[in-house]
Amino acid sequence: MNLSLTEIRRRRGELVERARSERASVRALLDSQRNLFGLADVGVTTVRFLAANKGLLLVAALAFAVVQPRRSLRWAGRAWGLYRLVRKVRRAFAA
Numbered sequence: 001m002n003l004s005l006t007e008i009r010r011r012r013g014e015l016v017e018r019a020r021s022e023r024a025s026v027r028a029l030l031d032s033q034r035n036l037f038g039l040a041d042v043g044v045t046t047v048r049f050l051a052a053n054k055g056l057l058l059v060a061a062l063a064f065a066v067v068q069p070r071r072s073l074r075w076a077g078r079a080w081g082l083y084r085l086v087r088k089v090r091r092a093f094a095a
Contacts, residue, residue, distance in 0.1 A: 003011075030037075050057050065072040 061072075
């Protein structure tokens, strides 16, 4: 199954052109999602900041509880339910 050198060069040229075309289409797709990636970056940065400054989060929660106690109790119940759900999911994937 010997291919001639010209056939190999022709095939290589086709593959290089196909790769160039695919890179351009992937670049266009990623450029269209740039805002989404930026939003995800901001979210990750915010979560890291809050994880590093847990005291700040506690102060904000206490201020919220003082200003609107009923709403804060509802949110506390929701947060507790979310916490339990996350623990169940972690256990399910850890096993």
